[in-house]
Amino acid sequence: MTSILPLILFVVISTVTPGGATTLATASGANFGFSRSIPLILGISIGLASLAAIAGLGLGGLLLEFPSLQMGVKALGSAYLLWLASRIAHSGSPNAGKGLAQPITLVKGCLLLWLNPKSWAVTVGAAASFALLASTPNRLAILLGTMFGVAACMSLALWCSLGVLLSQLLRTPGHWRTINLAMGALLTASIIQTWR
Template identity: 60%
Template sequence: MSPETILPLAVFALISTGSPGGATTLATASGAHFGFRRSMPLMVGIAAGLASMAAAAAAGLAGVLEAMPSLQLAMKAIGSAYLLWLAGKVATSGAPRLDKDLAKPTSLLGGAWLLWCNPKAWAMTLGAAASFAALASSPAALGVLLALAFGLAAALSLSVWCAAGLLMARVLRTERQWRVVNMALGVLLALSILPMWL
């Protein structure tokens, strides 16, 4: 496989994982409140969730979800409820309190759960599986290729968003500034649910 054939997949994965959405907003908020190191489980969970979802889409699991609208609706409802709960937590948090006993960032499983219950992410990975199927000789090979592409792209983009949150933590000084930023991040996270339902 030459770099010319893999480049379109790499660009697609970077753009789709780097664009603002629920995962990037959560990584930004986590970076601001917990720092980069304590946000690693969340970012690894999201990247692993997306990588495994891309592999599953290549294997045909997304087709099962499309064939079972009730399962898809249940996943959408559960995912939306989880994102709204996270948005509420982000919106009502104050200035960062880096005392490890007072605050806990979202876990690795929480990050993976965020992706697996997101129909928008399923649509993205299913689209990638269909668009880039010619790059691999079998569904298993395509699954590995997509998992690597999306996992690495998500790790990179989430690191950038988390670092942006960490930078905010160094720039913002007052409780009022943090209330405004947290409310904005919470609203953005809640709004990221809308494309799932439209």
Template identity: 55%
Template sequence: MSPESIMPLIAFAAISTVTPGATTTLATASGAHFGFRRSLPFMIGVAIGLAGMAVAAAAGLAGLLLAMPSLEFAMKLAGSAYLLWLAIRIGRSGRPHLDRSIAKPTSFAGALWIQLQNPKGWAMTLGAAASFGELARGAGELAALLGTVFGVLALLSLMLWCVAGLLLARLLTQAWQWRALNIALALALAASIATMWR
């Protein structure tokens, strides 16, 4: 496969991963409150989760979730509750304390869980597997291609959102500004839950 032949896949994955959603909102909040370095486990967890979903989609395993509505419902319910808890936590937080070790960002495992129950992630990886299957000679090659492209682009996208949050941490100086930002991020995260139930 030539580099030109995978450009449409790269464009699709870049647009899909950079658009606002639950994980990009969390990356922004994490960057603002914990800084870039402490947010890395979260960003890596989401990227690995999306790469794994792409591999599963290429292998046809994601069809299991679609075939078992009760499993899909349970995952949505648990994911919604977790995201709502995170939204409340963000909304009630104050000015960031980047040097304080008491506060902890979302862990690698938490990020992985958020991503694996994310319907947007399943939709985009299933769509990519169906749309770009002709790029590979088999399921294994397609899985490697999709996993790599989605994993790398998700990580880059989350890094951009995290840096945006870090810049906000440097620009906002008043307590009321932080309160407004935290409430806005919490509302955006809570609103993203609705997309899981479409």
């Protein structure tokens, strides 16, 4: 059996680096606190784990085989992320009652990952690159799903905690406007990367 260390490194780097999910976790932590952000963290983690498992089973190859399906996922995902970015950018302080009035739910967090082309690319790439770590597609699906799910949970908890720390520095409505505009801009920038 080949060493699992390269897979661990790949999974950790791909889940901890800034992107759409980490930006949402940070914004949610800043606006709603850690405990109210747990459904988002779990939804994104479950979504990524299930994508990795599907890629391990070989079904992720459908996106590579059918460019029109890939374009549809990319367009839907980009539209959803742009809508979220707009909501974040136009929200005020958590007590202002505008913008993100409620944290993102578990289901919407999961949907976010299912519509994120970057997530598909990362999980399909992992399945192709590390297929030799498992003797069957089912075992590869379990390995990838577990690793991506756990790593995403840990990474998003870290980013959410950063958001909670940021919220303690934000004292005025102007501070909140600035951070929410920055979070919205970062989320929008993460969309641009998927269209390259």
